[in-house]
Amino acid sequence: MSGWLAVAGLGPGDDALITPEVRAALDQATDVVGYIPYVARVAPRPGLSLHPSDNRVELDRARAALEMAALGRRVVVVSSGDPGVFAMASALFEAIEVQPQHAGLDIRILPGITAMLAAAARLGAPLGHDFCAINLSDNLKPFDLVERRVRLAAQGDFAMGFYNPRSASRPHQFARVLEILREECGGERLISFARAVSTPEERLHTVTLSGARPEMADMRTVVLVGNSTTRRVGRWVYTPRRAEGV
Amino acid sequence: MSGWLAVAGLGPGDDALITPEVRAALDQATDVVGYIPYVARVAPRPGLSLHPSDNRVELDRARAALEMAALGRRVVVVSSGDPGVFAMASALFEAIEVQPQHAGLDIRILPGITAMLAAAARLGAPLGHDFCAINLSDNLKPFDLVERRVRLAAQGDFAMGFYNPRSASRPHQFARVLEILREECGGERLISFARAVSTPEERLHTVTLSGARPEMADMRTVVLVGNSTTRRVGRWVYTPRRAEGV
Known part of the structure; x- marks a missing residue:
């Protein structure tokens, strides 16, 4: 099984603002990682592990997501809005800078509607x-x-x-x-x-x-x-x- | 029949980046108005009239859309990306400023993924x-x-x-x-x-x-x-x- 990691934007709140691209990634994920209120927006289902964490632990969260993807999991890191605007995408690349062995993983940033x-x-x-x-x-x-x-x-x-x-x-x-x-x-x-x-x-x-x-x-x-x-x-x-x- | 006007962002190109909100508006529309290559991204269907127009006629396009909505049509003005970022939303409000009788229409701006x-x-x-x-x-x-x-x-x-x-x-x-x-x-x-x-x-x-x-x-x-x-x-x-x- 080949792991991957997507950093996905859930948009500002309404599910009708979540892109089909992000929806498809969530449907295929084995693990969803993110700040507690954002993970709470993802519906639980069999085969999906939810990993909510607190604010201000963005680097730890990014590292955990990279390690899961390296082990073959299909991981979505969820952000509110767009992941590239004051959100988790930068934290992920900071984590890769510290652990460059993860740079070769299958990583995608999936844009969202920013607030x-x-x-x-x-x-x-x-x-x-x-x-x-x-x-x-x-x-x-x-x-x-x-x-x-x-x-x-x-x-x-x-x-x-x-x-x-x-x-x-x-x-x-x-x-x-x-x-x-x-x-x-x-x-x-x-x-x-x-x-x-x-x-x-x-x-x-x-x-x-x-x-x-x-x-x-x-x-x-x-x-x-x-x-x-x-x-x-x-x-x-x-x-x-x-x-x-x- | 009660008309409405939505200014909708189609995102940068991939249909998987079109929000469900925009998709629903297109599904309910009677008329789609916009720059030729953006209207070409909307699939024709019975009951839907497509109104492609050239670049640099944004105000005329906005006026035509307002007039159709005032007549009871369900009109989507399509923009690439997000309609509020260098796109049709501002042109629509410029047109309403000139024709304030349209300010009371049912108007919504539907955000999209900007380029x-x-x-x-x-x-x-x-x-x-x-x-x-x-x-x-x-x-x-x-x-x-x-x-x-x-x-x-x-x-x-x-x-x-x-x-x-x-x-x-x-x-x-x-x-x-x-x-x-x-x-x-x-x-x-x-x-x-x-x-x-x-x-x-x-x-x-x-x-x-x-x-x-x-x-x-x-x-x-x-x-x-x-x-x-x-x-x-x-x-x-x-x-x-x-x-x-x-």
Whole structure:
């Protein structure tokens, strides 16, 4: 039996957003590995072992998945959204760098609908022009780098999508990001808070920067910031395709 | 009969990357509207009218789709990739701005796998940290804005994904983008050219900036540029999750 490893994106929550490619990998898997709430999205069946693990053990999880695949298992590492966007694909390659004997395994990364684009679709088209994706967590990078990137993105008049905007352990940092945005973009710029998109708990909320409050975001929220042309039409928020010089 | 309009992303090419949500909309549609090669991806069936149209008539296409939905048709406007990323969703809202009587229609944007993330998955995880998406076409914006955004993104040490990098009518502009990148990032930075991802014509090619040539890209290529930590492991290209200050 020949083992393989797939790192698969489950999309933001709704099963109707899981690609047939990912569904087929899950159907053929002997083992599913991942963060507890993501593994909980995979239906148990005979012949399938589920291996849920906690947050912040991404490298251990990747190593365990590689070892199972090397032993001939068919392993799917599940991520929410897209595995290549602030998720398990990078952790897997970090693990391979440490254990290069696994580089020859049959490995595939299977894309998924990332939260930022699912949120944009529900809101209209706020990322309809050039945009940046920034992870606001300082878990793996210094916060001054977050500040610098937000400022440069604003100066370039990019729309922005923020992942992991706010957690209980660092409530003040998102307030600082809002402050930088108001400095660079003014108070009228549109900002949208999209929580738990495509799930029954979905909540969408668009305000101007002057009305934005840090507590509008939590760890299940992606935050989308418009560029200078982003506007409302009816119940929608969108960014036109045309832009002027800066 | 109650009409509706869905703007749906068909993903990069492989039918296994079309979400069940999009598939269900296509199955229920009476009319499919879009650019000729995207409409050609939808199988004809009795009761379904296909309305292919040429490039650069996005507003006319959006208007026609709105009018059909207002008459009670079930209309899917198809985009390649994700409809919110340099595609038809923004054009639809531009059309509604001009004809606000259509703002009350039943409209949904259905996300898809965008080319940049499909390409990243095939390459490994080059967008595994903060990244920007930039459309290099000067069709709807001045080229000095493209130059400015590329430069700011490089200064922020973002990874980057470029859409529409090069066309026959403006072959020199992508050469200029490569020049800016070499100035800002040096010659050793990794750059990947991903053509026609997930189709039989797929071609992936990763070089350093000093080895990059404009003719490595065409309009079917997305170009991914790594950040300062992006590297190779085995046959893969990836960006680690950890970053240092700048």
